[in-house]
Amino acid sequence: MSQYxxxxxxxxxxxxxxxxxxxxxxxxxxCVSLTIAGGEPLLDTFVRPxxxxxxxxxxxxxxxxxxxxxxxxxxxxxxxLEDAVSFDQLQQHVANTLSGxxxxxxxxxxxxxxxxVPHPAVSTRDVALYQPFSNALKSPxxxxxxxxxxxxxMRRRCQHGLVDPIExxxxxxxxxxxxxxxxxxxILRCNWPSSLPPSTFSGCYL
Numbered sequence: 788m789s790q791y792x793x794x795x796x797x798x799x800x801x802x803x804x805x806x807x808x809x810x811x812x813x814x815x816x817x818c819v820s821l822t823i824a825g826g827e828p829l830l831d832t833f834v835r836p837x838x839x840x841x842x843x844x845x846x847x848x849x850x851x852x853x854x855x856x857x858x859x860x861x862x863x864x865x866x867x868l869e870d871a872v873s874f875d876q877l878q879q880h881v882a883n884t885l886s887g888x889x890x891x892x893x894x895x896x897x898x899x900x901x902x903x904v905p906h907p908a909v910s911t912r913d914v915a916l917y918q919p920f921s922n923a924l925k926s927p928x929x930x931x932x933x934x935x936x937x938x939x940x941m942r943r944r945c946q947h948g949l950v951d952p953i954e955x956x957x958x959x960x961x962x963x964x965x966x967x968x969x970x971x972x973x974i975l976r977c978n979w980p981s982s983l984p985p986s987t988f989s990g991c992y993l
Contacts, residue, residue, distance in 0.1 A: 791971045792889045794824035797912075799891040799960035800881075801952035802898045803848050811842020816901040817850055819877060820952035821884060822960060829884065831953055835871045849949040878903055891963045893933040893955065896988035908992040912970065914962045916981040919969070936962055 799822045804814035815836060821829040833850075843850050872880075882904045891912045892898055899906055914920065914936055921927050924939060937945045937958050945958045963970065973980040984992070 791967070791975075796887075796889050797824045797891060797960065797963075798822070798829065798885060798888045799956040799963075800885070800895065800898050801892060801956035801959065802901055803850070803950050803952050804897075804901055805836070805840050805844055805848065805850060806842030807836070807838045807840055809841070811840075811844070814897075814901055815840070816874065816877070817848065818952055819881065819902065820956050821881070822953065822956045824960060824964065826957045826960065828953055830880070832877070833871045834877050835873050837874050847950050891956075891960045893936070893959045894930065896984045896991045899991035900988055905991050905993050909974075911992070912963050913981060913984070914959050916984060917966070917970065918980050918982055919966065920962075921982070933958055941965060 801820045802816055803818035805811070805817040807813050807815045815838060816834050817836070818831075818833050820831045823829055840852065843852065845851065881902055885904065885906055889910050889912055890906050891914070893913065894915045895906075895911055895913045914933070915930050918927065920936060920940065921929065921931055924931060924935070933955060934944075934946045937943050940962060941958075943958070943961075945954055970980060
């Protein structure tokens, strides 16, 4: 990319997962939110599970089985769906939406992994990996939580109680936008200002 990305080129992604398998230790997609640069939601929906859910992780997600199996809202899809969206429908919609976009988020490898949609690494802006953030907090080799980043760099509180993917995606995009000039200037100078994501998630990036 030879110039700064415009607001219409930027999308923020956040997901919420439930647990499957023995003890619910394996994460499976349950909710996806996408927002644009101004914070307006593009998508906010539950996703029908493809396996038996063994742990809804309700203490943090607030998700109940009725939300994944019965009628739910997808008000931001161009074609409204009556029921909770299937994983295949969701995956295709997200892939189409993210194509050609700069994707912002926090620990994006987790989101891309559970959706199964890889994205070009050079077109990601992960606030969890942005080195100036971690350097400023004297934690250059540690993944810093979104709540901490939100407070330290914007003096805002977030993530009170249950996980809210819309809130998380908005916080991530606000963090990015608050440092976008220096972030993008560094990239235009052919330097990458972020740490690498975990190597076990290399398949999430193109």
